[in-house]
Structure formats: C-alpha cells, structure tokens
Amino acid sequence: MKSTIYDVAEKAGVSISTVSKVLNNQPVGKKSKQKVLKIMQELNYKPSVVASALTGKRTSTIGFLLPDIANPIVAEMARRVEDRAHEYGFNVVVCSTDLKLEKEERYVSLLRQKRVDGFILAGGFRNREIALELVKDNIPVILLSESQPYSSLTTVTVDNFIGGYELASHLISLGHKKIAVIAEDNSSSQERIRGYKQALKDNDLDIPEELIVTSNSSPEHAQLLTTSLLDSFSPPTAIMSCNDVLAIGTLLGAREKSLKVPEELSITGFDNTLLSKSCDPPLTTVEVPVQNMCSQAVDLLIEEIKGKTIEKQKILMLPKLIIRKSTSFCPVQSRNIASIQSE
Known part of the structure; x- marks a missing residue:
C-alpha cells in the first residue's frame, strides 16, 4: 500500500x-x-505531484504533445525535449495525437487535470481553440516545429521554405525540369512546397501543379503515389519527398517500376533522420537542427514557467542541405554530357 x-x-x-x-x-x-x-x-x-499542484506549487512537469511518435524525426524531438527538461529537474509527459483534434483536446484536458506547469505543442497542432484557451488561462505554451505560428504564442521552428528552396535548386542544378513533390497535409510541407515553387520560378520553370501530390504519413501511400506519378503521360525525372519517411516510400515505388536511383530517377527526403543514412542509396535530404530547436523550446518554456515575461516571437533556425547518392544529373542531361564527352 x-x-x-x-x-x-x-x-x-x-x-x-x-x-x-x-x-x-x-x-x-x-x-x-x-x-x-x-x-x-x-x-x-x-x-503526490497533483497534491503539490493543488496547493499552488509547481509540479516540475511539462506536457509534450506531438503528432506521431513513430516518425523518426518526432521521436528524436521527444528525446531531445526530455533530455533538456531533465537538466532543469523537470519531467516530461509525452502524448502522441496522430493529428486528431479529439486526441489533442483529450490529452490537453488530462494534462491540465494533472496540473502540468506548461505545454510544448509540436508539429502541426491543429486545435487552435484549445491552444489559445491555454494562453487565456495563463498556462505557458511553446509551439515547436510549426510553420504557421499564432501571434500569441512563441514558436521555435526550422525555415522550411529555405529547405524546400535548396532541395529544388539542387535538383534544378542537375538539369531536372520535371520535379514532382510528395507532401503531407501540414504547414511544414506547405512551406517546403512554397520554397520549391519559388526555386522553379527563379529558374524560369513552369510549376507543374499536377505533380504536387498529398500523402498520408505512411511510406506505403507514398509508394502508391510514386508509381502513379511514374505511370503518368509525362513522368518526373526527380521526386522531392517532404520527409524521409515518404522518401522511403518513393524509393520503393521506383524499385517497383524497375527504375534505378539516381540514374533514372532522383529522389530527395527532408529531416536527415537515420532512415536517410541507412537506405540504399543514401538520401539527399535537409538536416533539421533538432537539438537546438528542442533546447530553445524547453529553455523558453521553463523561463516562462518560472515567471519571466517573454516577448512572443517566431524563432527560425536554418536547415542544411545534405547531398548523398540518391540524386544525380537528369537522364537527358546525362546523355547530353556523355555525347559531348564522346565527341
């Protein structure tokens, strides 16, 4: 007992x-x-943590709501947030919402009953009403990895626009003109698509809206979309996946169509997770500064929990293009180079 x-x-x-x-x-x-x-x-x-909270004392506990713990980049965020919080003597309760409004609402309600000291809401928290209710009730909240910030909340994220721009620019530099995009239905993907479109525009290339498709979070769905794109009348020579998990599906789709990567199809990911380094071929991708983002989010949240007034801001961190073996010259470009070399 x-x-x-x-x-x-x-x-x-x-x-x-x-x-x-x-x-x-x-x-x-x-x-x-x-x-x-x-x-x-x-x-x-x-x-009892709850008993301490009921007397008005801090519980030294943070609620961390994230979209899908199965995604490697999200799992890494959870680990980094937990490690940083422990340096301050804080515990972290992690809840995976699957981007469902009812789960977001239920977890926030549960954690409020447990009297957590503050919240970190990560990766496309969709229930805006609940987030603003937390602010109204003077509960410290930080958004992490969210490209569409609320003016009343501090946000710590990577510059997804720049990441998408650099990936598309890299593919364009290799001679690719028909570049498809497989994205998720979230704000981060939308910003990466916006960067992709800007790169095409800056290089006087048409924006092929029919080559921009939306996937769920599974590699199986990305594989299905890839085969559909490759079966189209004018298939792409490169596919830009908006995260490494989707890129794995794209690799599987290319394999299903018996296409060699990168000789016949270039593929990119985003996030630079362990998946991008261990697949065959290793993925060209964009590195997200996860450790710095998570540390900053925890630092700001705990300052607010301890009573420091923080000016609401959007902190944008720069991504880094990582070039590996999944991208090469466009097949047409490669043939032209070979022709010139043989003359």
Whole structure:
C-alpha cells in the first residue's frame, strides 16, 4: 500500500506541517529534517505531484504533445525535449495525437487535470481553440516545429521554405525540369512546397501543379503515389519527398517500376533522420537542427514557467542541405554530357 504524508508524520513523530516544510525545503530543525528524510526513505514515500499542484506549487512537469511518435524525426524531438527538461529537474509527459483534434483536446484536458506547469505543442497542432484557451488561462505554451505560428504564442521552428528552396535548386542544378513533390497535409510541407515553387520560378520553370501530390504519413501511400506519378503521360525525372519517411516510400515505388536511383530517377527526403543514412542509396535530404530547436523550446518554456515575461516571437533556425547518392544529373542531361564527352 502506498505511503502517505500522514504515515511519514506519524512514524517520524512530527506534525504534517513539519513534513511539508521538509518537502518544500523550508526552515526546520536539523534533527527533525534528518528524521523525516530517513522515514521517507524507509517508507519509499513519494510526494503526490497533483497534491503539490493543488496547493499552488509547481509540479516540475511539462506536457509534450506531438503528432506521431513513430516518425523518426518526432521521436528524436521527444528525446531531445526530455533530455533538456531533465537538466532543469523537470519531467516530461509525452502524448502522441496522430493529428486528431479529439486526441489533442483529450490529452490537453488530462494534462491540465494533472496540473502540468506548461505545454510544448509540436508539429502541426491543429486545435487552435484549445491552444489559445491555454494562453487565456495563463498556462505557458511553446509551439515547436510549426510553420504557421499564432501571434500569441512563441514558436521555435526550422525555415522550411529555405529547405524546400535548396532541395529544388539542387535538383534544378542537375538539369531536372520535371520535379514532382510528395507532401503531407501540414504547414511544414506547405512551406517546403512554397520554397520549391519559388526555386522553379527563379529558374524560369513552369510549376507543374499536377505533380504536387498529398500523402498520408505512411511510406506505403507514398509508394502508391510514386508509381502513379511514374505511370503518368509525362513522368518526373526527380521526386522531392517532404520527409524521409515518404522518401522511403518513393524509393520503393521506383524499385517497383524497375527504375534505378539516381540514374533514372532522383529522389530527395527532408529531416536527415537515420532512415536517410541507412537506405540504399543514401538520401539527399535537409538536416533539421533538432537539438537546438528542442533546447530553445524547453529553455523558453521553463523561463516562462518560472515567471519571466517573454516577448512572443517566431524563432527560425536554418536547415542544411545534405547531398548523398540518391540524386544525380537528369537522364537527358546525362546523355547530353556523355555525347559531348564522346565527341
């Protein structure tokens, strides 16, 4: 049976208020303090986080809502947030919402009942009403990896526009003119598409809207979309996937159509997860500064929890293009180069 503060007080022969003072590091006699600590250890007593919150004290707990823990980049975010929070002596409760409004609402409600000190909402938190309600109730909130910030919330994210622009520019530099995009239905993908479109525009290339398709988060769906794109009347010579998981599906689709990557089809990902390094061929992708983003988000949240007034801002971190073996010259370009070399 779980020990209570009353059990500790009774066995130590002190009042409940004395035990409470020890728990909250308030002045109390040295002998009494030592006795209480000894009894707490003997009884394996752990103070109730909720009970502490009900008395107006901090629980040293952060609620972290993220879209899909199965995605490697999201799993890495969870680890980085947890590591940084632990440096401050804070615990993290991680909830995977699958981008469903009802799950977002349910988890926020549950964590509020548990009296968490603040929230980090990651990767396309969709329930705007709930997020703004937290702000209205003066609960510290930080958005992480969200490309469409709320003016009333601080956001820490990567510049997805620049990432999409650099990937498309890289493919254009290799002679590709028909570049398809496989994206998810979220703000990060939309910003990456916006960067892609700007790169095409800057290079006087038409924007092929029919080659921009939306996938769910599974590689299987991305594979299906890839084969459909490759079966089209005028198939792309390169496919830009808006994350590494979708890029794996694109690789599978190319393999299904017996196309060599990158000789016959160039493929890119986004995020620079372990997947991008371990697949065959390794993916050209964009590195997201996950550690810096997560550290900054936790730092800002805990400052706010501790009462520091923080000016709401959007912190944009720069991505980095990582070129590997999944991209090469456009097949037509390659034939032209070979022809010139043979003359």
